[in-house]
Amino acid sequence: MAATLCPHCGTPNRTGSNFCNRCGADLRGETPPTVAGDLPSAPAVPPASASDQPWLVPGFTGADDAPFEEDEAELAALDALSPLPTPAVRLVSGVQGLLDPIRVAAMPQEDAPATSAPGGQELPFSVEQVRRVRALLVEEPVLVSPPAAMLAPGRSLWLPWIFLIIGLGVAIPLILGWPLPAGQPMLWRGVESGFAAVDRLSPGARVQILWAYDPATAGELDLLSAPVLRHLLARGVTLEAVSLLPNGPATARRVFAEVIAARQPDLAALGAARELSVRFLPGGATVLPLVGTDAADLAIVFAAQAEDVQQWLEQVTPVNRAPVLAVTSAGADPPLRPYLDSGQLVGLVSGYDGAYHYQELLGETPLATVRAMRSQVAAQGYGALALLAIILLGNLAALLTGRRADG
């Protein structure tokens, strides 16, 4: 009884199988190399006739409709085949149907002539060559010597210098308190309108919050969320917060607790809540419309990435029509600016600059905080300058040494 070898991974499959049992490669429409096994009853390669391969008939629609009937002789033939070498654990494996099948020569039998494959098909290479090719494709490559590029003197020397330049570019201005090269932080469009949107809220207004950042980006975003939360509490609004990140609720609780602790007496006088309850919603953006079923006077998205704001605008805003204020990292600002221009966002407060100006608009920022903010903005700017220098140096070095492409 014959078995069809998968052209992708070489696994023997039942004759007539549509897909490989191991890698899922498409076996239809193939006239695959077959293994006859050592059984005497094994026939030659069966012709692709309409009777045993009906999927080749034009108009065939019942790909999986044929009932599966186990053929003991066929199974015995499969068992009799020599086992394939166990593949090493790969970085990516088990992905079915995503990779185009690679045609691999069938493994000839041990006792087969050197120039013939099972079924009498002539091969232009020997059994040993086929085996080596199969081994190369199935097994994880073994590094026998370091690649030449690793030994090139220029490459390995550059990396520490790059790290050093960037590290010094950020650390020195921060430690020495260097001033900004260009005066004040920029007042980007969207900060004032965002401030006005919060300022218009009446006491008791419902504000929805999507807390879309966690400790990874809290260094930048806490500077933004804290003044906005202070502003919201001062307006006496009701907050309803959700997060799609597992660490989002805890991050939100900490920022809120710091805001409350910093302004303990006056917020208590306003009757502000002492704790922020943040719901964690597992399921990702799919479940965001659930939040939209509640009405709100304003929605605020604290996000490190632009996608979180976009998802809110797509999934929630069409449902409850609440105006949206985006409070984001500087990196998320450019993709969101068109949303501000189109009016889908009522405000966009981003980065250190946004935090600086929002605090100024609040008019209650302590001098020490202003100084700290300015030094952070300056360090960020000098860091960008260092990055620019690194890229220019790289191009200069490539010009001088005549190296191209990879290095």
Place this chain on the structure above:
Amino acid sequence: MSNPPSARSNWLFVIVLVAALAFVVVGRLPGWPGFTTITRMGYAWAVLLGGVALLLGVVNVLWLHIRRIALGQRDWGLSLALIAVLVAVAGAGLLNPAGVASPLTEWVFDAVIAPGQAALFALLVFFMAAAAFQSLRFGRRGGGWMLAGFLVILLAQTPFLMTWLPVEGAQAADWFLNLPVMAALRGVLLGGSLALLVVGLRLLMGRP
């Protein structure tokens, strides 16, 4: 002859999917307030499904590492440490009346998760700089365009670098970002969404 289950023959599966799709679409149309309750329930189920998927993930991780320990595979000690930490943190949250605000989970967040995530993210700038150094070369194929685009965006988005640009340059960068870049970005998003829709429909129709 009995038909094996397949995407096309499993009509019940298809009907449930189409019904869910219809509820979502109709629920967004104005003038159908009655659907709000149903769609809300559907989304609540989705949250439950997400929670169950999370739990299954935890069980999967546990099972994987228990097997690694049982078989004595390489670095099984790390698997043991992972399970010990998982059990300790989950136990502290489940057994303490304060739940996720229990002292141990709070300490884990403050002393391990928060600084760990922040440190890893801070390292990103160094790798980005190294990648920029190696990749942004005008000697590469198309590298000149990449380099020019990078410089334009860097100059336009970094506040004090932007002040070095003339007003026309800043406006040009703004135009570049808002029109060609955004158009391309939205085109890619739209194309991806349409492709996803088509693939989904093909799967529903049993033609993967």
